[in-house]
Amino acid sequence: MNLHVRVFTIGALAKAAGVSTPTIRYYEEIGLLPPAPRTAGGQRTYDDDDLGRLTFIKQCRDFGFGIDQVRVLLELSISTDRDCVETRDIAQRHLDEVRQKLAELRSLERRLEGFVTRCNAACAGGPGQDCVIFKDMAVPAKGGCCG
Amino acid sequence: MNLHVRVFTIGALAKAAGVSTPTIRYYEEIGLLPPAPRTAGGQRTYDDDDLGRLTFIKQCRDFGFGIDQVRVLLELSISTDRDCVETRDIAQRHLDEVRQKLAELRSLERRLEGFVTRCNAACAGGPGQDCVIFKDMAVPAKGGCCG
DNA sequence: CTTGAACCTCAAGTTACTTGAAGGAGTACG
DNA sequence: CGTACTCCTTCAAGTAACTTGAGGTTCAAG
Numbered sequence: 001m002n003l004h005v006r007v008f009t010i011g012a013l014a015k016a017a018g019v020s021t022p023t024i025r026y027y028e029e030i031g032l033l034p035p036a037p038r039t040a041g042g043q044r045t046y047d048d049d050d051l052g053r054l055t056f057i058k059q060c061r062d063f064g065f066g067i068d069q070v071r072v073l074l075e076l077s078i079s080t081d082r083d084c085v086e087t088r089d090i091a092q093r094h095l096d097e098v099r100q101k102l103a104e105l106r107s108l109e110r111r112l113e114g115f116v117t118r119c120n121a122a123c124a125g126g127p128g129q130d131c132v133i134f135k136d137m138a139v140p141a142k143g144g145c146c147g
Numbered sequence: 148m149n150l151h152v153r154v155f156t157i158g159a160l161a162k163a164a165g166v167s168t169p170t171i172r173y174y175e176e177i178g179l180l181p182p183a184p185r186t187a188g189g190q191r192t193y194d195d196d197d198l199g200r201l202t203f204i205k206q207c208r209d210f211g212f213g214i215d216q217v218r219v220l221l222e223l224s225i226s227t228d229r230d231c232v233e234t235r236d237i238a239q240r241h242l243d244e245v246r247q248k249l250a251e252l253r254s255l256e257r258r259l260e261g262f263v264t265r266c267n268a269a270c271a272g273g274p275g276q277d278c279v280i281f282k283d284m285a286v287p288a289k290g291g292c293c294g
Numbered sequence: 295c296t297t298g299a300a301c302c303t304c305a306a307g308t309t310a311c312t313t314g315a316a317g318g319a320g321t322a323c324g
Numbered sequence: 325c326g327t328a329c330t331c332c333t334t335c336a337a338g339t340a341a342c343t344t345g346a347g348g349t350t351c352a353a354g
Contacts, residue, residue, distance in 0.1 A: 009320095009331075009332075010331085010332070011330095011331060011332080020311085021332085022311075022312065022313080023310085023311065026311060026312090030310090039319080040319095041318075041319045041320075041332085041333090042318080042319075042332085043319065043332055044332085044333090063255065063258065063259065063262075064255055064259075066309080067309075067310070084266055085266075087266065088263060088266035091259060091262050091266065094259060095256065095259040095260065095263055098252060098255055098256050098259060101252060102252050102256060105245060105252065106249065108210065109242065109245050109249060111210065112211075112241060115210075115238050116239050116242055119231055119238060120235060156301080157300090158299095158300060158301080167342085167343080168300090169342075169343065169344085170341085170342065170343090172302090172303095173341075173343090177341090186350085186351090187350095188301085188302090188350045188351075189301085189302065189350080190300085190301055190350065190351080191301085191302090213341090214340075214341070
């Protein structure tokens, strides 16, 4: 088995976890990662545990969890005397938010579609035309394009 | 007809356009709104033109356009010698971005769904259980929940 | 004339990093 | 051993689009 401990520089760790090196220093600064041990020269060193923790953080961020949520999830992932339900609830709430956002974006997509379509229908004319595209947008109703 | 000019305080304008008062000051500061005339006491005053402009900005922001895009759209909406195609293109590009974001969110929704489902299936147990939910997330593959 | 809401400016906080400047550490080559 | 080159260090500031707070002034009503 692999009994030897891999040691990473900050750059190697960054590449392995798929984040940037300033991001790692930032995570250390805000306490998501523990202060890394240093070489005699002051450079940070990491091991596989750090890679695991950082990878976990990265995955959570990819899931769209905010830093504070990641903090909670990290804690939950370490303590053994807490149940999974809390984690599930966090994920569920987050899922609800994602769905909310999805609904908003879908509505926005439809509105933008309409906008572009009306543009294409009414504004095929070249330059020099007096485009009235925005007249409708200065009133609180729906946006229009080119009259 | 309405020949009298409506005059707004910043608060009234904010309410009419659906934004906050600090936001209006901020828009003035960054040049989206012209510097407002002041009363003798130094308070800002606005009229219907300002309401129109601010409403336009609000609509654009609701459409998801960034401040810099709004700047361009404002200019396009004022100049008469430019054609509508430029506007359409900006909207089209933005629509593409929205669709890209939608695709990402949909994917994220599916992943979160899976996460929550696995949580419910495996983690119905109460507190005190040793939750291994995060073991999978410390490796670069897909996230898992509760083994 | 006094009260209270709404207004003023200026500075800092928010999120999650990124970017830049100026300089030190580590490694390989000759 | 020198030097070249990459990677590392810290610290400060920048990003987007505002929000929040402190401390003080103006306006309209009663």
